[in-house]
Amino acid sequence: MRVAIAGAGAVGRSIAKELIDGGHQVMLIERQAGQFEPDTVEQADWVLGDACEVSTLEDSGIERCDVVIAATGDDKVNLVVSLLAKTEFAVRRVVARVNNPANEWLYTDAWGVDVAVSTPRILAAMVEEAVSVGDLVRLLTFRQGQANLVELTLPDQTPLAGRPVSDLALPRDAALVTILRGDRVIVPQPEDPLEPGDELLFVANAEVENDIRKALGY
Numbered sequence: 001m002r003v004a005i006a007g008a009g010a011v012g013r014s015i016a017k018e019l020i021d022g023g024h025q026v027m028l029i030e031r032q033a034g035q036f037e038p039d040t041v042e043q044a045d046w047v048l049g050d051a052c053e054v055s056t057l058e059d060s061g062i063e064r065c066d067v068v069i070a071a072t073g074d075d076k077v078n079l080v081v082s083l084l085a086k087t088e089f090a091v092r093r094v095v096a097r098v099n100n101p102a103n104e105w106l107y108t109d110a111w112g113v114d115v116a117v118s119t120p121r122i123l124a125a126m127v128e129e130a131v132s133v134g135d136l137v138r139l140l141t142f143r144q145g146q147a148n149l150v151e152l153t154l155p156d157q158t159p160l161a162g163r164p165v166s167d168l169a170l171p172r173d174a175a176l177v178t179i180l181r182g183d184r185v186i187v188p189q190p191e192d193p194l195e196p197g198d199e200l201l202f203v204a205n206a207e208v209e210n211d212i213r214k215a216l217g218y
Contacts, residue, residue, distance in 0.1 A: 013041050030048060074099070
């Protein structure tokens with residue numbers, strides 16, 4: 001997969017290194033000469049230029065990228081990059097960094113954003129996930145709120161203990177995708193029994209989250 005990252009600051013470089021370690025091709029676009037440091041991520045292709053300029057994106061060949069990540073520290077820049085990538089170059093997947101949570105409402109498909117990543121929201125979700133047992137916690141939002149990754153940890157006294165996954169009467173727009181049990185990652189099968197302490201991960205429409213709770217007895 002070929003990925004373009006707008007913004008080669010600490011965040012952009014860190015993302016680039018992770019993706020390269022995963023075997024992906026990465027291009028970093030940076031407009032500030034002081035942050036243009038190809039030796040810090042030598043395996044990436046580097047472009048010195050403003051990702052808000054159509055000419056820079058054309059010269060970089062961004063239309064050949066499968067994913068564009070707008071990772072600068074400026075929300076205005078991230079939104080413009082997202083819009084250009086989606087509307088002018090038809091990039092299939094656009095991921096944008098949210099710096100100020102007050103601006104999160106702007107990060108929609110109207111601005112070309114497929115996935116908005118808000119660090120404060122993710123950190124808050126991780127805290128909730130760590131301390132919440134028996135309650136549904138939203139971890140991540142996909143497709144501008146059309147679907148969410150949600151988690152529920154079964155308490156010690158769960159009435160679901162020993163019952164198979166097939167007993168869960170989940171709503172139509174929800175799917176149990178993973179069970180985390182100790183150091184195991186389980187792809188659930190209908191006959192798999194549930195156990196106290198299981199972390200159940202669902203992908204679901206936001207409108208049916210209460211139905212998930214009811215299906216789990218909460």
